[in-house]
Amino acid sequence: MEITVHIKDPSPEFERELLTLLNKHRASLRHNPGWNTERARTFYDALAPRAQRILRAALAGDDGEVSANDLRDKDDTSLRGHAGAFTRTLKRGATEGWWDSGMQSPIIALGPGSGKVQGYKLRDEATRQAFLSALENTATQK
Structure with a gap:
């Protein structure tokens, strides 16, 4: 049996009791x-x-990557601010209960760690396949 529970705005007492129950049965819980x-x-x-x-x-890239140059509208235009939405959306999803707070961003910036981003890459092949499936019609519509 699989049970998925979404509870919006539980009372403090209910939340405490539910977390106590879940903790008691932690060994049989599965986290995805x-x-x-x-x-x-x-x-x-x-x-x-x-x-x-x-x-x-x-x-669209075979390896789940896109270079920064392919994303620029004009030569050397900045991509600053483009990827901040990934972090904000990931945090919002955890707050809204769309996924657990432990979710990792599906896309990571490529580069030296500081300075200009050299591109972006989907985290792994499983993530790439999930997004391909979710957006199979969207890519052709936009």
Whole structure:
């Protein structure tokens, strides 16, 4: 049997009792922190348009990567602020209960760690497949 529970705004007493019960049965609980089609679609729909563009471009690449140069509208225009939406959407999803707070961003910035971003890459092949499935019609519509 599989049970999924979503509770919005529980009372402090109810939350305490539920967490105590879950903790008591921790060994039989399964946690799924990965991206699936439903989560991928929700994440994409909540993103700002510039971040959606980055994600679609990464999906279009065979290896799940897109270079920064391919994303620039003009030579050497900055991509500053484009990827902040990924972090905000990830945090919002955890707050809204769309996924656990332990979810990792589906896309990571490539580069030296400081300075200009050299591109973006989908986290792994399973994440790429979840987003491809979720957006199979979207990529052709935009």
